[in-house]
Amino acid sequence: MPLIKAQTFTATENHASTIFMMLQDDGQADAVASAIQSAGYKILTWRDQNALIVQFEDYAGAFMIIFYLIVLGITATVVTNTLVMAVFERTREIGILAAIGMKGRGIMAQFLTEAALLATGGVIGGLIIGGAAVAYFTIYGIYIGDYGLTGVLFEDRIYAHLTLGNTINLTLATYIITLVASLYPARLAARMEPVEALHGLGD
Amino acid sequence: MEVTKVTNATRVFKIGEVETKALRGVNLSIGNGEFTALVGPSGSGKTTLLQLIGLLDQPTTGNVTINGQDASNLNRNQRADLRKNAIGFVFQFFALIPTLTAYENVEMPLLLNGTKPAERKARVNQMLEAVGLTDRAHHRPDQLSGGQQQRVAVARALATNPKLILADEPTANLDTENGKQVMDIMQKLNRETGVTFVFATHDPRVIKYASRVVTLQDGLIEKDVRANGK
Numbered sequence: 001m002p003l004i005k006a007q008t009f010t011a012t013e014n015h016a017s018t019i020f021m022m023l024q025d026d027g028q029a030d031a032v033a034s035a036i037q038s039a040g041y042k043i044l045t046w047r048d049q050n051a052l053i054v055q056f057e058d059y060a061g062a063f064m065i066i067f068y069l070i071v072l073g074i075t076a077t078v079v080t081n082t083l084v085m086a087v088f089e090r091t092r093e094i095g096i097l098a099a100i101g102m103k104g105r106g107i108m109a110q111f112l113t114e115a116a117l118l119a120t121g122g123v124i125g126g127l128i129i130g131g132a133a134v135a136y137f138t139i140y141g142i143y144i145g146d147y148g149l150t151g152v153l154f155e156d157r158i159y160a161h162l163t164l165g166n167t168i169n170l171t172l173a174t175y176i177i178t179l180v181a182s183l184y185p186a187r188l189a190a191r192m193e194p195v196e197a198l199h200g201l202g203d
Numbered sequence: 204m205e206v207t208k209v210t211n212a213t214r215v216f217k218i219g220e221v222e223t224k225a226l227r228g229v230n231l232s233i234g235n236g237e238f239t240a241l242v243g244p245s246g247s248g249k250t251t252l253l254q255l256i257g258l259l260d261q262p263t264t265g266n267v268t269i270n271g272q273d274a275s276n277l278n279r280n281q282r283a284d285l286r287k288n289a290i291g292f293v294f295q296f297f298a299l300i301p302t303l304t305a306y307e308n309v310e311m312p313l314l315l316n317g318t319k320p321a322e323r324k325a326r327v328n329q330m331l332e333a334v335g336l337t338d339r340a341h342h343r344p345d346q347l348s349g350g351q352q353q354r355v356a357v358a359r360a361l362a363t364n365p366k367l368i369l370a371d372e373p374t375a376n377l378d379t380e381n382g383k384q385v386m387d388i389m390q391k392l393n394r395e396t397g398v399t400f401v402f403a404t405h406d407p408r409v410i411k412y413a414s415r416v417v418t419l420q421d422g423l424i425e426k427d428v429r430a431n432g433k
Contacts, residue, residue, distance in 0.1 A: 073361020096298045099259060100312045100359070104279050195260040199292070 072173060076181035079118065083111060083185035092187050093195025104190035111189050115182030119175050126174075127167070134162045205271075206367045206399045207256050208216050208232045212265035214251050214422075226262070227422040233401055235366065238393045238395040240413035241403045243296045247419040249403040250371055256401065257290055257369045271364060287316050291360030293370035293389075293402075297352040299344040305355045306340040312363045330358035334388050340378065352380025357388055362396065370402035374409050 007013060023032060029045040032156070037043055047054050094107055141157030214226040226248045232241055233256075241249040254260040255267050258274050266275040268290050274282060290314075292298070299308045309330050313323045331337050334354040344352050353373060362367050370389070374382035390412050394401050402409070410416055418426040 004212050092298065093300055096294075096300060097311075098283065099257070099292050099298075101315050103283045106315070161289065193260070195254050198259065198298075 068170070072177045075122075076177050077172065079115060079181040080184060083115060083182050083186065084116070086114070087111070087185050087189045089163075090189075091192065091197050094192055095194050095199075098192070098194035098197060107192075108186045108190035111186035112179060112182055115178050115186070116175070119178035122178070123171050123174055127171075131162070134160045136160075138162070180183050205232045206235050206237075207253070207270070207317055207366065207401075208268045209256060209326050210266050210268075212252070212255055212262040212267065214248075214255065214260070215263045216397055224422055226255070228265070229419075229424055231417065231424060231427075233367075233399060235399055235403075236329045236393070236397045237399050237415055238390065238413055239399075239415040239417060240410050241401065241417050241419060242405055243419035243425075244405065246344075248422040249323060249419050250420075251408050252419065253369050253371050253401065253403050256367075257292060258286050267283045287312065288363065289365050289367060291363070291365045291368040293356045293368065293373045295351065295372040295375045296346065297349070297356050297376070299355055299359075304343055305336060305347065305351075306356075308344070308355055309359045310361050316363055318363075321332045326362060327358075327422050330362050331355075333392065334360070348381065349377050350384055353377060353381070353385045354388060357385065357392070360405070361392060361396075365398065365399065367399045370400065372403055372404055372406075374404070374406055379408070382406070 005018065007015070021032070023029060026046065029047065033043045033045050097107060097110075137160035141159040143157050145156060209229055211233040212226055213224065216223045229248070229252060231252070232378045241252060243249050250416055251260070255262050256269075258267070258269065258277075261275075266273055268274065269285055272285065274285065275283065300311065301306075303311070306327055309327045310323060313326060318326065328337070328340075331340050334357055336351060336354055336358065339347060339351055339355075344355070347355065353376075357368075357373075360370075368389075373389070377385060386409055389400055389402075392398060402413075404410060406417055414430045416426070416428050417424055418428075
């Protein structure tokens with residue numbers, strides 16, 4: 001609504017009680033607030049106006065970290081379990097490799113390489129599926145209802161926002177967690193005595 | 204010259220409180236180029252002896268030498284190195300890597316000892332030809348018969364040109380014809396290349412190939428007879 005029409009409508013003549021400033025970058029809110037600070041004006045950033053939402057966002061951030069840890073914990077358990085099963089299924093193969101002269105570190109490297117390939121497959125799959133989901137919600141958003149009626153400055157949809165930092169951090173975390181989780185089964189394979197691994201091949 | 208020597212070797216397995224003496228003091232010297240059969244009933248200790256000679260296991264007391272090198276004080280990696288360079292194995296259940304082709308199975312020990320690609324390719328082809336499996340090079344073990352799988356195992360055992368091949372019941376899972384083929388190939392390679400073969404068996408058809416028959420009974424050598432009767 002134009003200012004003059006609003007002043008006529010509210011019978012405030014040449015006065016304005018509130019001026020909203022929209023910034024391109026919400027991270028600059030505090031800096032702009034400081035720059036325009038002067039006597040007679042009360043400057044409120046979007047954080048000051050929406051303290052409840054900011055607090056909720058902080059809680060949500062902490063919750064997401066816990067959620068990431070749970071997901072990575074499940075990933076680690078699945079990787080360890082899968083590779084331990086692989087070690088037991090391939091005990092004879094490990095025995096054969098040891099018999100023909102492969103050293104413990106070679107066997108360990110083999111299992112760690114398999115874990116890295118597993119992680120690569122997971123990350124690529126995750127990026128494709130997750131990327132598609134994020135792309136959809138970036139364009140269409142998620143309908144959350146008309147929050148504007150409650151006095152909170154909110155649209156009726158929230159949109160996904162994928163950052164490069166999040167992508168890199170989670171990719172690296174997945175690799176690290178997978179490799180750490182595969183250390184135990186890899187060591188288990190590397191420490192097998194050839195004769196025990198080959199057990200059952202003779203009388 | 205002896206390829207391997209076992210001196211006063213004992214091997215005691217302990218399961219819970221029960222001790223089983225698989226070997227009770229074995230002395231055995233195997234010379235270069237011999238084609239030796241270790242025979243005896245199940246539980247006589249022939250597989251255990253083969254595992255000690257192959258450095259897959261260590262004696263409880265006594266020692267084993269390979270090409271004059273005492274293996275008693277070698278660590279895991281040093282034993283793996285000695286196995287890689289000096290010993291080839293043929294097992295009863297073929298023991299091929301199921302996901303690799305015949306060619307790749309034979310290539311595996313050459314990859315482990317760092318043979319250059321061109322030399323590796325030539326050697327693998329040479330070994331597959333020696334066991335008559337050139338046309339099966341790119342088949343996986345599940346696409347080969349038992350006899351063919353065992354011939355691949357023989358080719359793999361010989362790939363790095365070791366001085367000693369140890370075979371544990373190499374024909375136990377083969378029919379007569381395939382068993383004969385495998386033994387003929389092993390004997391032919393022994394005669395042509397001079398590589399030493401030691402194999403554990405209780406199959407009379409296999410024993411007749413041996414130039415020396417060592418009989419074990421209850422963890423001790425009962426008889427040691429050479430083909431010339433000495």
